[in-house]
Amino acid sequence: MIQVRFTASEFDTDSNEWVELPVAELVADGDELTISGPHADWISPEISILDPDSGERVTRADGAERWARLLPFAYRNGDLTVEVAEVAAAQPAGAAFHYSGGH
Amino acid sequence: MQAPGWPGDPAPTQNPTWCLPAAFFDSLIAQQDRHPGNWRWDGSRLTLIDHGYAFALPGQILNHGDLVAARHGHGAAALVQEERDALGRLLGDPELLGLARFLLRDRAQALADRARRMLDRDEILRPGEF
Numbered sequence: 420m421i422q423v424r425f426t427a428s429e430f431d432t433d434s435n436e437w438v439e440l441p442v443a444e445l446v447a448d449g450d451e452l453t454i455s456g457p458h459a460d461w462i463s464p465e466i467s468i469l470d471p472d473s474g475e476r477v478t479r480a481d482g483a484e485r486w487a488r489l490l491p492f493a494y495r496n497g498d499l500t501v502e503v504a505e506v507a508a509a510q511p512a513g514a515a516f517h518y519s520g521g522h
Numbered sequence: 523m524q525a526p527g528w529p530g531d532p533a534p535t536q537n538p539t540w541c542l543p544a545a546f547f548d549s550l551i552a553q554q555d556r557h558p559g560n561w562r563w564d565g566s567r568l569t570l571i572d573h574g575y576a577f578a579l580p581g582q583i584l585n586h587g588d589l590v591a592a593r594h595g596h597g598a599a600a601l602v603q604e605e606r607d608a609l610g611r612l613l614g615d616p617e618l619l620g621l622a623r624f625l626l627r628d629r630a631q632a633l634a635d636r637a638r639r640m641l642d643r644d645e646i647l648r649p650g651e652f
Contacts, residue, residue, distance in 0.1 A: 427524075461530040466557040469575065469585045476585055494559050496572040498524045 421447040421487040424502045425462060425494070442499060447487035452479060461499075468493045525571050527564030534561060534568045535592035544568055545593035546605050549646035550612075550636060552578035557586035577629045578652040587649035599645040606644070609637045 425442040443456035454462050467476045468489040479486045491501040534540045547570065548556050554575035562569040575585065593599055601609075612619055613634060622630040632652065640646060 458528070461528055461559075463530050463558050466559060467585055469555065469583065474583065476583065493557070494529075495574050496525075496560070498571070499529070 420506050421484045422504045422506045423447075423487050423490050424500075424504075425456070425458075426500045426502075427498060428500070439500075445487060445490070447483035450483050452483045452487070466493055525562040525569040526567065527562035527569055529560075529562060530558045531563040532558055533563055533565075535588055538593060538596035538598040540568055541589045541592045541596075542598060542602070544570055545589040546601075546646055548587065549590050549640065550609075550633070551576045552582075552632065552636060552652040553587065553590075554578050554583065554652075555585045556588050556590070558588065560586075561589075577625055577633060579628060579632050580635075580652050582652055584650035584652075590646060590649045593646060594648065601640065601644050601646065605646075606641065609641050612637050613641070 423445040425444070427440045427442050428437045429440055430436075431438045441456055442458045443454055443462045445462060446453045446455075452464055454464065464479055467478045468486060469475070469492060470477050470489055471492060477486050477489055488503055491503060494501045534544065544561070547553075551573070553573065555572070556570070560570070560572040562571060578584075612621075617623060618625075618630055618634060621633060625633065636647060636652070
């Protein structure tokens with residue numbers, strides 16, 4: 420199971436520090452995909468991602484977990500931080516968009 | 523620095539007025555990865571981000587060219603006068619307005635070739651036509 424956290428950063432002028440803001444959490448388990456979080460709609464499960472190692476276009480149909488591992492390469496700009504972790508289990512909170520594989 | 527607006531909104535692809543200039547830009551620079559995560563939309567303004575895959579050579583891979591596809595899809599591929607003028611300025615400068623100084627020679631040549639093709643056809647190129 421692959422868990423991907425999307426966060427943004429905002430500068431708090433009161434504390435003079437950067438504050439991390441949650442954006443979305445994506446969980447890929449086999450061919451199942453779940454996206455949750457306050458801005459889950461910002462994360463499109465329909466985009467293909469270029470695999471920098473192989474040069475291939477990878478879509479969710481190629482395997483949700485493989486696709487999820489490549490998400491940092493889809494969101495390279497830096498205003499969203501994308502962290503990928505292999506986890507044994509995950510429980511996304513809040514309203515979630517759920518996508519099943521084999522489309 | 524953070525771009526204004528939010529990612530993932532397909533709105534710019536749904537109104538040709540909103541995607542016209544961006545599609546021209548992406549066509550000219552041979553942008554290879556313009557998907558909704560690589561723009562920001564704030565309801566009235568479109569901001570393009572992430573140009574890590576651009577200035578492609580002919581035959582190279584296209585991942586996403588959503589704005590170019592949208593402009594063609596809306597039947598709005600024809601150049602407007604400001605775009606013809608911009609291409610004329612680019613091609614009128616041997617240094618391609620400075621771009622030839624930092625692009626590899628073959629990529630600068632491909633940029634000039636795209637600009638010429640756009641002027642010849644009087645429209646932006648097709649998605650993946652680098």
